[in-house]
Amino acid sequence: MKVGGKISYSTCSLNPIEDEAVVAAVLKIYGKKIKLCSVDLPGFKFQPGLSSWKFMNLKQKEECELIDQSGENISYFNSYNSIDEVPADQLFNKNAKIIKETMFSSFYSDDIRKELNKCLRVLPHH
Numbered sequence: 001m002k003v004g005g006k007i008s009y010s011t012c013s014l015n016p017i018e019d020e021a022v023v024a025a026v027l028k029i030y031g032k033k034i035k036l037c038s039v040d041l042p043g044f045k046f047q048p049g050l051s052s053w054k055f056m057n058l059k060q061k062e063e064c065e066l067i068d069q070s071g072e073n074i075s076y077f078n079s080y081n082s083i084d085e086v087p088a089d090q091l092f093n094k095n096a097k098i099i100k101e102t103m104f105s106s107f108y109s110d111d112i113r114k115e116l117n118k119c120l121r122v123l124p125h126h
Contacts, residue, residue, distance in 0.1 A: 006037070009022065009023065014121070014123070016050050016053040016105075017053075017055065017103045019049070019050075019119065019121070020049050020050050020051075020053065020105075020116045020119055021053075021102060021103055021104075021105070023036070023049070023116060023119055024102075024105070024107075024108045024112050024113070024116060025102045027108075027112045027115060028102075028108060028109075028112055035115075036115050036116075036118040036119070037118065038118050039118070039120060041120075045122070045126035046120040046121055046122050046123075046126060047120075047121040047123060048117040048118070048119065048120070048121070049116040049117050049118065049119025049120065049121055050105075050116060050119075050121070051105065051113040051114065051116045051117060052105040052106075052113065053105050054079045054080060054081060055079070055080045055081075055083075055086070055099070055103050055104055056077040056078065056079050056080075057077065057078050057090065057099070058076060058077060058078075059075075059076055059077065059078055078090070080104070081104065081106055082101075082104050082106040082107075083099065083100075083101045083103075083104055083107070086099055
């Protein structure tokens with residue numbers, strides 16, 4: 001891209017790992033070479049980007065069966081704030097690391113997370 005050029009990044013996902021985490025990773029890699037611009041779209045409904053989020057993944061089938069039998073109202077998801085909280089057996093799939101530290105908001109500096117409110121989240125009810 002030429003100096004002064006603009007990139008627009010869009011997904012059809014509401015998952016911050018596919019949205020804000022990608023933008024945060026780019027900001028971390030390129031630092032002061034790039035910047036997020038505020039966008040003014042009169043009449044367009046949106047919410048600002050998230051500056052923090054939890055990483056969530058489905059519990060194992062066996063865990064879900066235990067939940068069903070207990071009768072308790074328990075989530076079918078595991079939720080983590082940082083990669084350090086994820087059990088080692090969930091980090092890998094067939095010897096490939098599938099959960100990466102870049103998926104967690106806690107991986108990024110406060111300066112980067114503050115920039116993420118410039119992202120636009122368009123929600124279905126908008």
